[in-house]
Amino acid sequence: MNPFEAIEDVLVTYFEGLHYSDTERLAAVFHPRAIYATADEHPTLVRDMDDYLSVVATRESPAARGEARHDAIDAIELAGPNTALARVRCAIGSRRFVDFLTLVREHGRWRIMAKVFQIIEDDGKQQETSPCPT
Numbered sequence: 001m002n003p004f005e006a007i008e009d010v011l012v013t014y015f016e017g018l019h020y021s022d023t024e025r026l027a028a029v030f031h032p033r034a035i036y037a038t039a040d041e042h043p044t045l046v047r048d049m050d051d052y053l054s055v056v057a058t059r060e061s062p063a064a065r066g067e068a069r070h071d072a073i074d075a076i077e078l079a080g081p082n083t084a085l086a087r088v089r090c091a092i093g094s095r096r097f098v099d100f101l102t103l104v105r106e107h108g109r110w111r112i113m114a115k116v117f118q119i120i121e122d123d124g125k126q127q128e129t130s131p132c133p134t
Contacts, residue, residue, distance in 0.1 A: 002096050003042060003078055003081070003084070003105075003110070003123060004076055004078075006110050007076050007084055007103060008055050008073065008076070008111050010102070010103065010110050010111070010112065011027045011073055011088060013025050013028060013029050013031045013074075013087055014026070014101070014112065015071040015088075015090060016090075017029065017056075017064050018056075018062070018071075018090055018092065019061065019063050019067075019069050019071075019117070020061050020062075020063045021056050021057070021059055021060070021061035021062075021063075021064075022061075023053045023056050023057050024111075026052075026053060026056060027049070027053060029112055030049055030051075030052075030111060030112045030113060030115075030131040031104065031106075032049055032114055033048075033049070033113075034048075034111070034114060034115065034116045035048065035113075035114050035115070036048075036049070036051075036052040037114070037115070037116045037117075038116065038117050038118070038119060040117075040118060040119040045099065057114070062091075062092050062093070065093075067080045067091075067092075067093070067103070069090075069091075070088045070089075070090065070091040070096070071089060071090040071091070072090075073086065073087075073088050073090065074087040074088060074089060076089045078099065080109055081105065081107040082104060082106075083102070083104055084102075084103040084104075084105075084110070085100065085101070085102055085103070086099075086100075086101040086103060087099070087101075088099055088101060094121065095119055095120065096119075096120040096121075096123060097115060097117050097118065097119060097120065098118045098120065099116070099117040100114075100115075100116045100117065101114070101115055102114040102116075
């Protein structure tokens with residue numbers, strides 16, 4: 001499998017984990033020492049994986065609320081054989097997100113090392129997104 005396909009597989013699992021609030025899926029794609037951050041919260045919100053997965057575990061999933069999936073991979077850029085950056089979009093409730101996911105390849109396996117994201121409140125207009133390729 002080429003690196004783009006391998007990273008796309010990680011991102012598909014990431015989107016599924018978000019949609020179903022599935023901490024096992026998310027734990028599988030995030031590096032255990034990954035960080036989660038946004039400057040849209042005040043003060044800037046930074047979590048480690050234990051904190052992030054605890055939050056996900058306690059929230060009702062978008063799937064359980066009957067929300068349609070709105071996620072897309074905008075770009076994957078390789079910096080080298082072991083480092084990549086993915087720009088993706090997704091939605092949870094009325095919030096849309098643009099995520100910058102830094103990935104590292106360790107022992108032949110790609111994992112997300114950092115998630116830094118922008119929150120975009122839904123203004124009631126239909127956002128143009130496409131389903132993630134499968």
